[in-house]
Amino acid sequence: MHNLVDFPARIFYIESSSLQAARVRLTQGEVRKDMSAGKREKILKAAISVFASRGFYNAKMEDIAREAGVAVGTTYLYFENKDDLMISIFEEEMEPLINRMRENMATKTTATEKIATFIHSHLTFVERNPDMAHLLEVEMRFCSQFILGYHGGRFKEYLDLISAALVEGQISGEFKTAIHPSIFKQILFGAVDQIATNYTVSKPKRTLLSSFADEITSVILHGIAK
Amino acid sequence: MHNLVDFPARIFYIESSSLQAARVRLTQGEVRKDMSAGKREKILKAAISVFASRGFYNAKMEDIAREAGVAVGTTYLYFENKDDLMISIFEEEMEPLINRMRENMATKTTATEKIATFIHSHLTFVERNPDMAHLLEVEMRFCSQFILGYHGGRFKEYLDLISAALVEGQISGEFKTAIHPSIFKQILFGAVDQIATNYTVSKPKRTLLSSFADEITSVILHGIAK
Numbered sequence: 001m002h003n004l005v006d007f008p009a010r011i012f013y014i015e016s017s018s019l020q021a022a023r024v025r026l027t028q029g030e031v032r033k034d035m036s037a038g039k040r041e042k043i044l045k046a047a048i049s050v051f052a053s054r055g056f057y058n059a060k061m062e063d064i065a066r067e068a069g070v071a072v073g074t075t076y077l078y079f080e081n082k083d084d085l086m087i088s089i090f091e092e093e094m095e096p097l098i099n100r101m102r103e104n105m106a107t108k109t110t111a112t113e114k115i116a117t118f119i120h121s122h123l124t125f126v127e128r129n130p131d132m133a134h135l136l137e138v139e140m141r142f143c144s145q146f147i148l149g150y151h152g153g154r155f156k157e158y159l160d161l162i163s164a165a166l167v168e169g170q171i172s173g174e175f176k177t178a179i180h181p182s183i184f185k186q187i188l189f190g191a192v193d194q195i196a197t198n199y200t201v202s203k204p205k206r207t208l209l210s211s212f213a214d215e216i217t218s219v220i221l222h223g224i225a226k
Numbered sequence: 227m228h229n230l231v232d233f234p235a236r237i238f239y240i241e242s243s244s245l246q247a248a249r250v251r252l253t254q255g256e257v258r259k260d261m262s263a264g265k266r267e268k269i270l271k272a273a274i275s276v277f278a279s280r281g282f283y284n285a286k287m288e289d290i291a292r293e294a295g296v297a298v299g300t301t302y303l304y305f306e307n308k309d310d311l312m313i314s315i316f317e318e319e320m321e322p323l324i325n326r327m328r329e330n331m332a333t334k335t336t337a338t339e340k341i342a343t344f345i346h347s348h349l350t351f352v353e354r355n356p357d358m359a360h361l362l363e364v365e366m367r368f369c370s371q372f373i374l375g376y377h378g379g380r381f382k383e384y385l386d387l388i389s390a391a392l393v394e395g396q397i398s399g400e401f402k403t404a405i406h407p408s409i410f411k412q413i414l415f416g417a418v419d420q421i422a423t424n425y426t427v428s429k430p431k432r433t434l435l436s437s438f439a440d441e442i443t444s445v446i447l448h449g450i451a452k
Binding site for chain 1: 367
């Protein structure tokens with residue numbers, strides 16, 4: 001049974017069964033844990049580089065193995081296939097991002113400032129990390145042939161930063177209570193992600209992306225203010 | 227030179243050169259024009275059905291030809307490849323949608339009502355046409371290996387309905403003048419599309435999608451109201 005709580009940015013979904021299979025495979029593997037961590041890291045790094053340079057669609061597991069300096073068979077000890085690799089990249093790259101975002105938001109006193117911080121930090125990350133943004137926003141989409149299975153652990157965590165700030169502001173009296181947190185996080189993320197992805201694929205870049213942050217912030221904050 | 231004015235919903239982009247090549251091919255074709263229209267239609271219809279049942283990624287030109295009852299070679303007289311077919315489906319399906327949306331919005335007097343109508347009509351279409359929504363929102367994304375080329379004729383037209391309504395409301399004094407129409411159309415479309423796509427891929431469907439329309443409308447309209 002697939003029950004998609006947070007559909008992830010129209011991007012990253014995978015058959016959860018294959019993800020689970022890959023995990024089982026890892027724990028059952030006979031490689032020693034320390035070696036395993038090292039090789040897994042190497043393969044992940046190589047995959048980032050290969051997906052970025054060749055595109056997810058064209059990349060082959062052989063290319064990734066060559067880049068990582070391991071045998072092709074070895075990559076399959078750690079990852080089921082390209083989709084599993086891409087999802088793993090996403091999950092790992094999101095972790096520090098989520099932590100930093102959480103810290104940035106925690107320095108703010110009001111929920112209003114927290115929402116503004118989310119918007120600004122997301123757009124600033126995209127602007128400063130064009131290669132990773134391309135990977136997460138564009139290449140990630142090609143994973144989706146295995147639709148409807150990715151339960152979106154990290155993605156859900158990321159969106160929940162938005163709904164938590166909304167609820168905080170509803171309790172403090174900053175925001176209207178009529179809007180539902182699970183709808184609001186989709187509205188805000190959808191708006192910010194559309195602007196960010198548009199920017200990522202546009203050439204030439206005429207404006208600084210972070211300069212759009214104020215306009216989004218203004219619309220959204222006026223939209224929910226009490 | 228690729229200059230992407232409106233990035234299309236993180237979805238539908240194609241190398242414009244291959245689209246152009248396909249068009250040149252058509253006009254140079256030796257098939258009679260009336261026959262051409264009939265066969266082209268048949269192939270497009272078959273492609274909709276095959277993409278919907280098998281998924282864009284797995285579909286083959288052979289499957290589409292068989293479904294259309296034509297030789298595989300014939301499909302290449304009209305369409306360069308699967309991507310070209312998918313983009314053509316998008317462009318053709320969007321035309322009546324745009325016209326209906328334009329008519330719906332035209333029946334409203336205020337810009338405020340026009341924006342509300344856009345949101346409500348978009349979500350109602352997605353809710354009532356789940357197969358086409360799946361095709362346009364999910365399968366369409368697999369076209370994107372040919373990134374950065376689709377100039378988004380119909381998609382741009384669709385988004386411009388939003389910016390036109392914003393400008394109308396700015397002139398009438400309903401909306402703040404600070405927000406830029408080209409940013410606003412991305413914010414609104416991003417929010418609505420995120421909610422719609424989330425709904426399309428979610429199972430089970432717990433709520434009517436159109437019931438979310440009021441929440442989005444409320445946030446957005448309060449966000450831009452003077």
